[in-house]
Amino acid sequence: xKVHEYQAKALMARYNVPVPHGKVAATPxxxxxxxxxxxxxxxxxxxxxxxxxxxxxxxxxVATPxxxAxxxxxLLGTRLVTHQTGPDGVPVRRLLIEEAAPVAQELYLxxxxxxxxxxxxxxxxxxxxxxxxxxxxxxxxxxxxxVPDPVLGLMPFQGRSLAYAMxxxxxxxxxxxxLAINLYRLFVEQDCTLAEVNPLVVTGDGRxxxxxxxxxxxxxxLFRHKDLEQLRDVEQEDPLExxxxxxxxxxxxxxxxxxxxxxxxxxxxATMDMVSxxxxxxxxxxDVGGSADDAKVARAFTIILxxxxxxRVLVNVFGGILRCDVVARGIVAACQQVGKNPxxxxxxxxxxVDEGRQVLRGSGLNVTLVDTLAEAAERLRR
Ligand code: GDP
Ligand code: MN
Numbered sequence: 001x002k003v004h005e006y007q008a009k010a011l012m013a014r015y016n017v018p019v020p021h022g023k024v025a026a027t028p029x030x031x032x033x034x035x036x037x038x039x040x041x042x043x044x045x046x047x048x049x050x051x052x053x054x055x056x057x058x059x060x061x062v063a064t065p066x067x068x069a070x071x072x073x074x075l076l077g078t079r080l081v082t083h084q085t086g087p088d089g090v091p092v093r094r095l096l097i098e099e100a101a102p103v104a105q106e107l108y109l110x111x112x113x114x115x116x117x118x119x120x121x122x123x124x125x126x127x128x129x130x131x132x133x134x135x136x137x138x139x140x141x142x143x144x145x146x147v148p149d150p151v152l153g154l155m156p157f158q159g160r161s162l163a164y165a166m167x168x169x170x171x172x173x174x175x176x177x178x179l180a181i182n183l184y185r186l187f188v189e190q191d192c193t194l195a196e197v198n199p200l201v202v203t204g205d206g207r208x209x210x211x212x213x214x215x216x217x218x219x220x221x222l223f224r225h226k227d228l229e230q231l232r233d234v235e236q237e238d239p240l241e242x243x244x245x246x247x248x249x250x251x252x253x254x255x256x257x258x259x260x261x262x263x264x265x266x267x268x269x270a271t272m273d274m275v276s277x278x279x280x281x282x283x284x285x286x287d288v289g290g291s292a293d294d295a296k297v298a299r300a301f302t303i304i305l306x307x308x309x310x311x312r313v314l315v316n317v318f319g320g321i322l323r324c325d326v327v328a329r330g331i332v333a334a335c336q337q338v339g340k341n342p343x344x345x346x347x348x349x350x351x352x353v354d355e356g357r358q359v360l361r362g363s364g365l366n367v368t369l370v371d372t373l374a375e376a377a378e379r380l381r382r
Contacts, residue, residue: 001217002049003231006096008213015186017179017197019210022098028069028076034097035068044071045096049236051214052082054130058092061100068097090236101211102204107166108132108143109180110196111187119150120187122158122180126166128199154184168202175208190228191221219245240303247299249288256281258380259304259313259342261297261331263288263322271316274373278381283310290321297330298337305338312343314376319350326352328359341366347376 009019021038024047025031035042046058053059058080060071072095079089108128114121127135127142135142144165148154159177168176179200187195194216201211222229234242244251250265258280262268265287272282284307288300304310317327327348335341344367348356360367370376 001219001222001228001232002236003215003217003228004047004049004094004096004233004236005045005213006047006094007231008215009096009210011186011190011215012183012197012210012213015182017182017186017210017213018208019213020098020101022096025072025095025097026076026093028072031072031095031097032065032069035062035065038097038099040064041100042068043098043100044068044075045098046075046080046092047094047096048080048082048085048090048092049233050080050082050084050090052084052130053080056080056082058082072097086238093235101201101209103199103201103211104204104206105202106199106211107201108135108198109183109200110194110198111184111192112194112196114147117147120148120184122146122148122154122162122184124162124166124180126168128201132198148184153188154181156181169206171206172202172208179208186215190215190225191218192216193218240306243306244286244300244303247296247303249286249296249300249303251287251300251303252285253307254282254284255309256283257309257311259283259307259310260286261288261301261304261313261315261317261327262286263290263292263317263319263327267316267318271314271373274377275314275380278377280377280380280382283307288322288327292322292326292330294326294330294333297327298333301331301334302338305334305340305342310342312380313345314380315344315346315348316373316376317346317348317350319348319353319356321351323352324348324350324356325359326356328356328363332359332363332365335363335365344368345370345376345379347371347373 006024013019023034044060062068075092080092081089106129108125110123123145125143144162146158156177159180163173163176196214197210199211201209238253258275260282262271268287275282347370
């Protein structure tokens with residue numbers, strides 16, 4: 001789950017990561033009042049679940065409360081399109097109005113899960129700011145990494161080694177190390193999958209300040225953070241992904257035209273690989289889960305059909321606990337409900353397979369039944 005910058009910064013402040021003074025505004029009047037409180041000169045920041053706001057016009061530096069109100073009027077109620085959103089963008093409902101910090105240097109600091117390290121790693125760079133992706137791609141020597149011991153956590157010597165690698169001034173080495181340790185503690189204690197500060201700035205008067213803050217939370221750990229669960233902003237999510245989350249279906253929307261219904265995350269990934277290998281493109285990842293009933297299968301299939309890009313469907317089910325007839329009935333129910341009948345290639349094996357095939361054959365739907373995944377993929381070749 002993603003959270004807004006202002007929510008991330010409130011959490012960071014609790015962990016003694018220094019953030020600028022600021023407040024949230026939902027109207028130009030509020031923006032005006034907050035800017036006045038801050039002394040006029042301020043930064044108006046669109047609160048959306050996407051990065052790249054700076055380049056997309058979602059961050060405005062203003063000199064007066066009047067300008068803050070103007071910028072707020074121009075941003076609120078619009079949809080912001082950045083390189084991290086789809087072409088439709090995401091709605092701007094709130095703004096963070098912050099004191100404008102004098103920036104001497106922009107650094108990068110993040111804690112994230114690295115599959116290769118099989119745990120969290122801490123990444124820092126002296127070349128933070130809006131070009132960090134280019135820095136990572138073209139100047140990897142400017143990106144520094146330490147792997148904390150998962151039991152001991154991030155150690156002061158590791159924080160200092162990052163500071164030295166970035167070439168920070170001597171008086172910033174300790175504060176940086178402390179800040180990194182605090183961010184790491186936040187990451188672990190709040191079950192994050194990402195905690196990122198970009199830019200972490202050195203201010204004109206030589207302090208470290210988190211100008212931006214981003215936290216992603218592990219959905220599977222949210223049950224033990226009831227306070228964080230409330231930070232969810234469904235409006236920022238893809239509507240189909242939000243529906244899937246409500247239905248407890250693992251679904252990730254992609255940009256292809258082949259809708260995929262699969263049971264099991266591993267099988268779902270293998271299925272997407274097979275689709276890609278024959279030159280077709282999956283419209284989604286979907287794992288309906290092992291213990292679904294026909295209502296849940298129907299909801300999952302409704303979500304697939306709800307994507308206007310879906311022109312054909314691949315069903316790949318290995319019936320174990322989930323029976324093939326249950327899947328078949330769910331599919332038929334969804335097609336009837338939605339009133340759609342796209343060409344479907346169905347590969348089903350396992351428990352109650354004959355009954356499942358019979359349900360599909362008798363349904364009048366546009367179904368091609370196949371025996372193997374390779375055969376299914378062949379049918380999708382373009
Ligand atoms: P992002 O583009 O979505 O990552 O949004 P950021 O919060 O990182 O803002 C983009 C850029 O705006 C930063 O890299 C800074 O260069 C600039 N910026 C943001 N806040 C301030 C501020 O308080 N003072 C100054 N001078 N620049 C700022
Ligand atoms: Mn940023």
